[in-house]
Amino acid sequence: MIEVNELTKRYGSRTAVNALTFRVRSGLVTGFLGPNGAGKSTTLRLMLGLDGPTGGSVTVAGRPFRERARGLRDVGALLDAGDVHGGHTAYTHLRVLARSNRIPRTRVDEVLAEVGLTDAARRRVAGFSLGMRQRLGIAAALLGDPPVLLFDEPLNGLDPEGVRWVRGLFRRLAAEGRTVFVSSHLMSEMEHTADDLVVVGRGELIAAESLDAFAARSGRRTVAVRTPDAPTLTPLLTAEGASVGTDGDGRLVVSGLDASRVGELALRHRVLLHELTTRTASLEEAFMELTADSLEYPTSVEYPTSLEHPTGEPR
Known part of the structure; x- marks a missing residue:
């Protein structure tokens, strides 16, 4: 377990991390989310003792990481896949x-095989793609077979097969009882992978809870409707004040009315329904809503999120 207590880091007059307090539990994958400039990378560096805090503390299994003489046996970390000497081979690194x-030499061959780099072991890192460097960084994190693992944007540069492999790796590591803490901007992957979330903005804690609990905090609810008579139902819904779009599967996506009211209108006007489902916000939608006030560089233009043209015509 990782315990963060009132962790604070200031650089002159700028506060990068402000009194963060949360726990990262063993046996789970915990996603670490926040807008650019939220203090995620600084927090990871503080966890690993690479920077000293201005205040507060971080402990890993009850002790600061700096007190551990053989760090890779206690905590494995990938912070920057490019932070490798390009003249070294993967094996030498x-x-x-x-x-x-x-750590025994045999472990090097084991982790190279686990990340799929056995055939590239004697190649110089300078010739590696970003995806290969990410795999090498993950291999380094796994090298000491540690109970705690930290990853900063581990999916950058990976192809779809690599992303799927990493997702399975994190789930397996957590199932083995390890603590897995993953910073990522890929909401869809966190939605598929994470059990818990720690969300920060402008260096302050926004949420530390399960993924489902975080998504439920969003006020956004929609109703998905599948019907063969959408041209009849759509104006009935809009007349009631609803907004109606479509999704990629041909469903109507209704906001502003609950499912029971949609069903009543359909029944009254004898519109056949094949599906009527209430949807909660996705992780991305919840994240965008709940971190809106924490953006370092907010934009002034809003783009449509529904699958509908500005004219109202479906795509």
Whole structure:
């Protein structure tokens, strides 16, 4: 478990992290979310003792990380996939890390195989793609077989197969009882992967709770309707004050009316319904709503989120 208590970091007059308090539980994947400039990378560096806090504390299994002599056996981390000497081979890079942490040489071959880099082990890192560097960084994090793992944007540069592999890896590591803390801007992946969320904005805590609880905090609710008679039902709904769009599967997406009212209108006007479902906000929708006041560089233009042309014609 990772425990963060009143963690604060200031750089001169700027406060990057302000009194953060949360726990990262073992046996779960915890997503770490926030807009650009929210203080996520600074928080990760404070967790690993790479920067000293202005105030507060972070402990990993009850002790600060800096007190651990063989760090890779206690905490594995990927903060920057590009932070590797380009002249080294993948094998040499991992072998140096293994020796400094008294990790057996055989473990190097094991993690190279686990991340799919066995055939590239003797190639110089300078020739690696970003996706290959990410895999090498993940291999380094796994090298000491640690109980706690931290990842900062681990999906950057990975192809769809790689993203799917990482998703499965994180779930497996958590199922083994490890603590897995993942900072990412890819909401769809966090929605598929994370159990808990820690959300920050402008260095302050917005939420520390389960993914479902966070999504439920959004006030956005829509009703999905599948009907063969959409041209009849749509004006009936808009006359009641609803906004009506469509999704990629041909459903009407209704906001401003609840499902019971939509069903009553359809019944009264004898409109056949094949589906009537209430939808809560997606993680991305909840995130955008709940962090709107924490954006470092907010834009002044709003783009439509429903699958509808500005004219109201479906795409």
